[in-house]
Amino acid sequence: MERRIISAGFVQDALAALTRRGLDPAPALAAAGIASGNERVSNLQYGRMWLAITAMIEDEFFGLAARPMRPGSFNLLCQAVLHARTLEHALRRALSFLRVVLDDPAGELLQKDGLAEIVLTDRDRPRLAFAYRAYWLILMGVMCWLVGRRIPLMRVDFACAAPENRSDYHQFFGAPVHFDQPRSRLVFAAHYLSLTPIRSEKALQGFLRAAPANILIRYRHDQGLSARLRARLRATPPEDWPTLDRLAADLRLSPATLRRRLRAEGQSLSAIRDEIRQAQARIMLAEGRLKVAEIAARLGYAEPSAFHRAFLKWTGTSPAAYRTDKQG
Template sequence: MEKTTILCHYVQALMKSIKRNGHDPLPILQYAGIPLEVANDANARVPYRHFIKLLRKCMAILQDEYLGLVEPAVPTGSFYFAGHLLIGAPNLKKALHLGIGYYQHISNAYDLKLVEDGDIVRLEAKIIKPELDPDHLLAEFILTGWHRTACWLISKNIILKEVNFNYAPPEHESEYRYLFPCPRNYDQPCLSLSFSAEYLSLPITQNSSTLVDYIRKSPENILLNPVEDDSYSTKIRLEIEACENNSFPTFEVIAEKFFMTPKTLRKKLKSEGVTYQKIKDIIRRDIAIYHLTQHKWSISEIAIKIGFSEPGAFIRAFKGWTGVTPRAYRESDSDS
C-alpha cells in the first residue's frame, strides 16, 4: 500500500464536503501534503498514504464517520461499538443483520437490507439524501465498507457476483475495476452487491483483540482499498510486486508461472478488460509517484528504476498517466 496512488477525484470529493460543511479545505490539504495544483486536477493522482491522512483529518474535523455526506452526522466512535456487536455474532448472516439494525437505529442516512434469493444474497442500499453525495463517495463507502468488513469478519475474501449502482457510469469508472472486481451495472433501482449465500453460514473468526487492530487501520482498510480477488490481473500484479527491484518479467515468463500459453493468458486478460501493458503501466505510475514524492532519486534514476531505457520516454509516459511532467509533479509536491 505504501506505493499505491489514488485518483484526485476522491480528494476533490472530500474537499467539496469540507467546504459545504463550513471549513477551509486549503489547510487540510497542506496538512495531508497534497499540493493544491495537483488536487485541482481530477485526473492527477496522489500517494494513497497522503489521501488517508486527508481522510482522517476530515473525519476528525467534521466529527462524522460518514465524512459530512449525511445529515445528521454519524458520530465518530460509532464503528467501534458496531464492531463489538458484530464479532459477538455466531455467523456472518447474524452479524450482518445486527450491523444493519445498529446503523438503522443510530442514523437515517440510508436504508439497508439483506435479501436472500435462493443461492444468492444481495445487500441493498438506498441513500436518503443523494444530493449530499454528488460525487458518489458515500455510495462507494457504503458498498466497499460493508463488503470489506464482511470479508474481515470471516477471514475470507467474499467474491462478488455483481455490483449495481443507481447512477450512470461516473467519469472515474475506470477505478471501479479495482474497487469492484466483478460485473458492474449502472442506472439500477438501488445500490447493491451480491454474493453466494454460502458465505452467510460461515462463523465469525474475529475477536476483541483483532478488532482493536482493525479499527486502528480504519478507514483505509474499508473505504477505497481494493480487495484481492481471483482475477488474473490481480495475480499478475502480485507476481510483479513480488519481484526484486521492481523488475518486470516478460509476458511469457508470467504465462509459464500460471501453467498456460501466452495466448491463453492474453484471452483471460482480455475478458477482464485489461492488458499486461496496462498492468505494468499502473504499477510503474504508482512507483514513479512514490519516488517523486520521496525526493531521493533524480528523474533519470526513477526512469531507469521502473524500466525505461531513457528519461524522455518516461517523461512522455508519466505525462500521459497524470497530465503533468515528473518535474512539475515533484515541484508541486515540494511547494505543498
C-alpha cells in the same frame, strides 16, 4: 514506497465534504501528506485524509447521509459485530446499526437463488455515487476483516447516474457496475453468509488503530497475488488450469509460500477457482445452449455429478432448476 492505488477522483469526492461547507481542504491534505487533490494517493494517505475530514466536520460518512456518523461510530460498529456467530449474523447487526446511525440510506440483506443482496433504499431522491461507495466500503471492509478473507462481488448497482469520466468506479469493485438502476445494491454468493468470524478483541484493537486505511486495501479487488492468479485462470479453460505447484513454480515461489501469501490476502486457490467456475456456470446455464454435462466438462469436472454437488453448494439449487428459473 507506498503504492498510490486510490484515484484522484475519490480524493476529490472526499474533499467535497469540506468544500460543500465552505471549508478549506488544505489542512486535510496537509495532514495526509497529499500535495493536491488532483493526484493518486496511497491507502495510508487516503486514510489520514478521511480522519482529518472527520475531525473537521464531525462526520465519518462525509456528510452524505440523513444524519451524521459521529466520530466513534465506526469503532462501535466493529464492536457490535465482533462476536457474531456467522457472517450473515454480522451483516444483519451491521445493517441495523447503520440504519440507526445514518437513518438514510438504509440497508437490507436479501437472499434468493443462492445469491445474497444488500439493498440500499433512500426515502427521497438517490444520493451521490460516492455515498453508496462509502457505505459499501465501510460495511464490506469490516465484514472482510471479520472473516479474514475478501468476499468477491458479482454485481454492483447504483440508483444514481454515473459520475462523468469516472472509470475508477468500475475498476474498484472487481464486478460489473451499473448506474441508473431501480435501487442500489451489491450482490455476492450466498454461501459466504455461513462463514465464521475469526477475530478477537485483541485483533480488533489492532484493526481500529489502522482504520480506515486498512479497509481501503482489504476491500480492493485488484490487489496482490490473488488478482494475478484470478486473471490467469480466467484466461485459461478450467480443464487446463495448472496445479498449485505449477503456479508456484511459474511465480518462483514455493507452494507453501504461495499458500501463505494467498491466505494473507484472505484467499485460497480453491476459493478463486470456485469463484470463477460459479460465475461461468451461471452464465452458461442462463444462456441454455449447452447441456449440463457439457457445462460440467467445460468447467473441468470429471463427472456431471461433481458439478451438480458443487453448484448445489454454491447456490442452494440444482443446475437444472437454476436454468429453468432463469429461462422462465
